[in-house]
Amino acid sequence: MxxxxxxxxxxxxxxxxxxxxxxxxxxxxxxxxxxxxxxxxxxxxxxxxxxxxxxxxxxxxxxxxxxxxxxxxxxxxxxxxxxxxxxxxxxxxxxxxxxxxxxxxxxxxxxxxxxxxxxxxxxxxxxxxxxxxxxxxxxxxxxxxxxxxxxxxxxxxxxxxxxxxxxxxxxxxxxxxxxxxxxxxxxxxxxxxxxxxxxxxxxxxxxxxxxxxxxxxxxxxxxxxxxxxxxxxxxxxxxxxxxxxxxxxxxxxxxxxxxxxxxxxxxxxxxxxAHDEFEFVAPTGTLEECVERALASAARPFFISDSGDNPTAGGAGDTSWTLDALLRLPAITKSELTTLYAAIVDPEVTATAIEAGVGATVSVEVGGKIDSGPCGPVSLTAEVVAVDPAGGVVVLGTGGLRVIVTTRRKPYHLESDFTQLGLSPRDADLVIVKIGYLEPELYAMAADWLLALTPGGVNQDLLSLGHSHIDRPMFPFDPDMPTPTLTPELL
CATH class of the missing domain: 3.40.50.2300 (Response regulator)
Structure with missing residues (x-):
């Protein structure tokens, strides 16, 4: 018509x-x-x-x-x-x-x-x-x-x-x-x-x-x-x-x-x-480097972006690489510090924790079931700290670490995303979020912030991903490319 x-x-x-x-x-x-x-x-x-x-x-x-x-x-x-x-x-x-x-x-x-x-x-x-x-x-x-x-x-x-x-x-x-x-x-x-x-x-x-x-x-x-x-x-x-x-x-x-x-x-x-002037919006480092710097800092809460599996950029949301690394750090799991980690998608683990109920101890294999490339499922024995059956979200705790696990892929951009689960990001020592640049509420809340260069479907290391269909030459894939002729076309 x-x-x-x-x-x-x-x-x-x-x-x-x-x-x-x-x-x-x-x-x-x-x-x-x-x-x-x-x-x-x-x-x-x-x-x-x-x-x-x-x-x-x-x-x-x-x-x-x-x-x-x-x-x-x-x-x-x-x-x-x-x-x-x-x-x-x-x-x-x-x-x-x-x-x-x-x-x-x-x-x-x-x-x-x-x-x-x-x-x-x-x-x-x-x-x-x-x-x-x-x-x-x-x-x-x-x-x-x-x-x-x-x-x-x-x-x-x-x-x-x-x-x-x-x-x-x-x-x-x-x-x-x-x-x-x-x-x-x-x-x-x-x-x-x-x-x-x-x-x-x-x-x-x-x-x-x-x-x-x-x-x-x-x-x-x-x-x-x-x-x-x-x-x-x-x-x-x-x-x-x-x-x-x-x-x-x-x-x-x-x-x-x-x-x-x-x-x-x-x-x-x-x-x-300006193509070679662009830099990361926050200081960067490996996850280990970022955690070490956060622990050494007096700034609280200290935010770290788990950037490689950012679901708001297209990441699967279940990459378990960072969780595995955190569980290996005694400074995170065996200390007086409080660390919040948001979040990992795992419907099976969420259902298990909801069924067990608050206060129960569960032994589960978390994440790495969609994007298993960086790391497969991670073994975790933890207390069920909170459950939200309607939202399909649970909180699992081990030592000072609180891990949010969800049924569906969900961004954590708002303070209310945490507080409705009984978690207080303002009172935490470290808050680690699957995100890239911090969204406004988190940015305003963070006393300091680092961007961890972690693996996943939206890895910040673009050259490692294997682009093969983009037009070339293209910066940064061809760093020494000649200056292009940029001639607008009337459409």
Whole structure:
């Protein structure tokens, strides 16, 4: 069905909402299935967006048509069956939604599907096929997504987060929706100046808390404020997938071709010029080095990132390598210190502990059942300190170590994630979390912080992972590569 955008402010616009959002590490043995996705439809989907609440500015003269949105904690590649089921329902709903003026596409941009390449471009092409060439498509993305030429060409409007950690995620979604409504009201499809930058770095080296990313992303607001520019965006790209689209990218959108082209080149050049300045957002070391430094420090609580198996970057969440190392350290298990470790996915162990109950002693084999590469299951005899049957979470204690074990992959980003289990991270000596850069609540809580370079599906040592399908030359895989010619293309 093809429909034409209506450009008069007196007519009600009809805009669909759809998306499949996940970040997928192709180096993780985890497989993301429908069970990993939280799917919303109808009123529940509309309720996700506070800026679309009844009476809000973006609902004046606009009917928002909820189709389907699916989101999951980052993980391994999505199975083809799962993707096909979700995409098919979105396409079916597009066919029965009636005439649409636009579609707001809310996704991450780093989904990988087994047997496919550049799946977001394929997904958006499917939307375009069903709504026709005149309907405007506006996408909101994570800055760790990837923008191929195909994806950039199919979308009419495209933007991404400007902060890492992503404190502006909902602002970005609102901007994508607001720009879409504005263009439908004013009429006219904007132009896009697109250019990829042959740099692929992990988020832990490109945090906007510090330079050079801080100063480079500050330029985005400057560019957006220029006459002739509607939006500007820089994508870092996703480092833990092995696809040609995985690299940094810049898109500047607007109506003045000369301005958006010049500014896209300016942003791309700034990113490349800083390519060898990017450093980790926190001091790093091996796990043993980080623990030794934490124990020697008076700072409490002292946070350590177990970065190689970060589930919010695509790690399996059950890599047991760090747990095994901690259990071998008497300073952790046989001292007065309190160490919290969050978390390891193991449904079997969680069920065993829940059945045994608080106060019981269990002997279990923990983790290493999905990602067994770094370390297989670890033997642990421990007291059941806490159980949350509804949440599928338990706490196992041995000496001063408290290990959180979960039924499902779960990030630990909030203080409440700990306190609801009776754990107080503020009063702990060490808090070790499967994470990369600390999310805002943890960052504010930490008296000090180190990033441990540990193994797993999102290992920070990119050169050890074995990328074979990315475009080359690419920094840091080719450290002595010549300076690229960064020439934006109008899409």
């Amino acid at each position: 093809t429909s034409s955008p209506r450009n008069t402010s007196s007519e009600t616009l009809r805009i669909g909402i759809a998306g499949i959002a996940i970040e997928s590490s192709t180096f993780s043995p985890h497989r993301s299935t429908l069970d990993d996705f939280h799917v919303t439809r109808g009123a529940d989907l509309l309720a996700r967006y506070a800026f679309l609440a009844p009476g809000s500015e973006l609902t004046e003269g606009v009917e928002w048509v909820p189709l389907l949105h699916a989101r999951a904690v980052p993980g391994g590649p999505v199975t083809e069956e799962t993707y096909e089921q979700l995409a098919a329902e979105i396409y079916e709903k597009l066919g029965t939604a009636g005439p649409l003026d636009g579609v707001f596409v809310d996704f991450h941009g780093a989904m990988s599907v087994l047997g496919r390449t550049d799946i977001e471009a394929e997904f958006v092409a499917g939307i375009r096929e069903r709504v026709g060439p005149s309907v405007l498509l506006s996408a909101s993305m994570d800055l760790h997504g990837n923008v191929s030429r195909e994806l950039g060409s199919t979308l009419d409007l495209i933007t991404c987060y400007r902060k890492a950690p992503h404190t502006d995620a909902w602002d970005t979604k609102e901007r994508a929706a607001r720009n879409l409504v504005a263009r439908l009201r004013s009429g006219g499809r904007p132009q896009k100046a697109w250019v990829q930058v042959p740099v692929l770095l992990p988020g832990e080296k490109t945090s906007t808390r510090i330079d050079p990313a801080k100063r480079i992303y500050a330029m985005v607001d400057e560019v957006e404020a220029m006459d002739g520019v509607l939006d500007a965006a820089i994508w870092v790209g996703y480092a833990w997938a092995d696809e040609p689209r995985c690299q940094a990218a810049v898109v500047v959108t607007g109506d003045d071709a000369d301005v958006i082209t010049a500014q896209a080149k300016r942003l791309a050049d700034a990113y490349w010029d």
